[in-house]
Amino acid sequence: MHIEALRRQTPGSSNRIHLNNAGAGLLSRQTLEAITAHLELEAAVGGYEAADQERGRIEATHTHIAQLIGGRPDEIALFDNSTHAWNAAFYSMTFKPGDRILTGRSEYGSNVLAYLHIAQRTGAEIVVVPNDASGQLDTTALADLIDDRTKLVGISHVPTSGGLVNPVAEIGRITRAAGVPFLLDATQSVGQFPVDVTEVGCDMLTATGRKFLRGPRGTGFLWVRPEALDYLEPPVNEVAASTWDGKRGFTWHDGARRFETWEASFSNVLGLSAAVQQALEIGMDHIGRRATELGTYLRDHLSALPGVTTYDLGRQRCAIVTAKIDAVPTADVAAALAAHSINVSTTDPMQTQFDTEDRGVHPLVRLSPHYYNTEAELDRAIEVFAKLAAAS
Template sequence: MMDVEALRELTPGCKFRLHLNNAGAALMSRPTLDAITAHLRAEAEIGGYEAADAARGRVAEVYSGLARLLGGRAGEIALFDNATHAWQAAFHSLPLKPGDRILTGRNEYGSNVLSYLHAVRRSGAEVVVVPDDEYGQIDTFALAGLIDERTRLIGLTHVPTAGGLVNPAAEVGRIANAAGVPYLLDATQSVGQFPVDVGEIGCDFLCGTGRKFLRGPRGTGFLWVRDSLLESLDPGAVEIESGVWDGGRGFDWAPGARRFATWELNYAAVLGLGAAVRQALELGIDEIGKQTLELGDRMRGELDDIPGVTIRDLGREHCAIVTATVDGMPAERVVARLAESGVNVTVTTPAHTQFDTENRGLPPLVRFSPHYYNTEDELQHAAALVAALRSL
C-alpha cells in the first residue's frame, strides 16, 4: 500500500500547486532534485569532466535502472535529451525507398507524424493510417490485413498525448513479429504510469521521456533497441561516441545502442533521471500503475458528472490521462481559470494528433493527468472548480 502522504512530503511542489499535468511534466521528488543539484555543485567545484568521471558508476546505474524498468538490458539503452530525438534516431535509422510503406495509427503523436511526412517527401515512401476499431484504438485486424511485402515499419503511440486510451501494444507486437516487420513504440506517456515490458510487448524500438510519469527532469529521453535488429540499421548521425574510427578512412559502429548515442550529456539531468527511475522501481511499477489508473478513473468520473462537460477519451482500456471539453468555454480559458485557483492542467491541440483530427475534428481539449501523489480530495476540488466555471 502506498503511503501517499509520505510521498507528498517528499514532493515540494505539492505544497504550492494542485498538479494535474503529469502527462506534461510531473513534479519531481526531493531525491531527484538532490541528485541534480549535487552534481551541478560538483561541476562548479571540481569541473565538468571531473564531476562526470566521479559519477561514472552512478551514470552506469541509470542504464541498468532503465533496462530493469523496461525488461531489457543496459546495452540496449541510449540516452537522449528528449523522447522525440530518441524516436527520430530509431526511425531515421531504417532505410526507406520509393514505395515502402509505414503503417501507423490515428492516435500517432504529432512530431512522429511530421517525421513520417518528411520521409514521404525525401524518400517517396508511403504512410498508411490504420483505421480505429469500434473503441477508437488501433484496429489490429485491419493492421494485419494491411501488411504486405512493401511494409518497412509499424509505428504506434502506446498512449496518445490527447486522450486516455491505451493502444493494444502487445497485440500489435504479435502481428509485427509474425510478419517480420520492425515495430517502433512511442511509450512517452506510458513508461512510469504503468508497467511497460519490451519482452511482453514485442516491440523492436521503444522511446520514452523522464519528465512525464517517471517524474524525472526535463531534457531527458531514452531509446531501447532490440539487439537482434542492430545490424540492419543505419543511424542517421555518427560521432565519437557512436562510431569507432578504424585508423584509416572508415569507422565501425559502437556496440549495442551506443551507436545511437552522443558523447555529450547533461549529467546532472541524467543523474536526476536515474534517481526518478530508482524511486519508481522502489515503489513498484505495478503498485504505481494500480494507484495512478484508479485516480484516472476517478478524475474521469468526477468530470463526467458535470453537466456541459464532455469526456473525449477513446479506447477500450483507459489510463490516467483524461481529456474533456466544457460547453461554451474554450479549452485555453478553462486552463487559465484553473491556474488562477492553483490547479495545473493543460491544453492539447489538433496539431498534436493530426490523423485523429482528420477523423474526429475535435477542438483543443483540456487535459487532466493525475499521478500517484495526487489525492481524491484534490480531484474533487478540481472538478468542483470546473463545475463552477459552468455557472459563470
C-alpha cells in the same frame, strides 16, 4: 502506498494541485538532490572531473532503465529528449518509393511530421490504420494492411491527446508474425504504468524522463532489440558512437550505445537515474494501479457533470483525462483552473493531426493525475468544472 510520505518528498505538491503529469511530473526531493549535487560537484572540481568521479553512477543509469522496461543495459541509449531518441531510431531506417509506413490515428505530432518528411523525400507511403469501435487501433485492420511493402509499424502507446491505451502487445504479436519492425513511442506510458519490452514485442521503444517518470526535462532514452541493429544505420556518427580503425574506416559500438552522443548533461542523467530508481522502489504495479484509479475517478466525475463531456477513447484507459465544457472555450477553462492553482494542459491539433482529422474535437483540457495526487485534489478540479458549466 504512503501517499502523504510521498507528497512530503514532492516539494511542488505543497503549493499547487499538479494535474499536468502528462506534460511534466513534479520532481521528488530525491531527484532534485541528485541533480543539484552533481551541479555543485561540477562547480567545485570541474565538469570533466565530476563526470570521471561519478562515472559508475552515470553508467548505472542504463542498468536502472533496463530494469524498468525489462531490457538489458546494452540495449539502452540515453538522449536529451524522447523526440531525438525516436528520430534516431526512425531515421536509421531506409525507405524507398512504394515502401509503406503503417501508423495509427493517435500518433504523436512530431512522429507524423517525420513520416511526412520521409514520404516527401523518398516516395514512401503513409498508411493510417483505422480505429475500432472503441477508438483504439483496429488490430484486425492492421493485420490486413500489412504486406510485403510494409517496412515499419510506428505506434504511440498512449497519445498525447487522451487516455487511450493502445493494444500494443497484440500489435507486437502481429508485427513479429509478419517480420515487420515495430517502433513504439512510449513517452506517455513509461512511468505511468508497467511497460515490458518482452511482453510488448516491439523492436524499438522511446520514452522521456520528464513526464510520469518524474525526471528532469532534457532526458529521454531509446531501447533497441539487438536483432534490430541488423537493419538500423544510425543517421549520425561521432566519437561516442563508433571506433576509428586508424585509417579511413570505423566500427559501430556494440549495442544501442552507437546512437548516443559524447556530450550530455550528467546532472540530468543522474536526475533521471534517481527518478527511475524511485519508480522501481515504489513498484510500477502500485504506481500503475493508483494512477489508473485516479484517472477513472476524475473521468467518471467529470462525465457526470451537466454540460461537461470527456473524450477519452479505447477499451483500456489510463490517467490522462480530456474534457470540454459546452459553450466555454478550452483556454478559459484552463485559465480558471490555473487561477485556483490547478495545473493542466490543453491539447493541440498540431500535435495530434490524424486524430484531429478524424474527430475535430481539439483543443481539449487535458488533466493528468499521478500517484502522489489525492482524491481531494481531484475534487477541487471537479468543483471548478462544475461551477464553470453551471454558469455557461
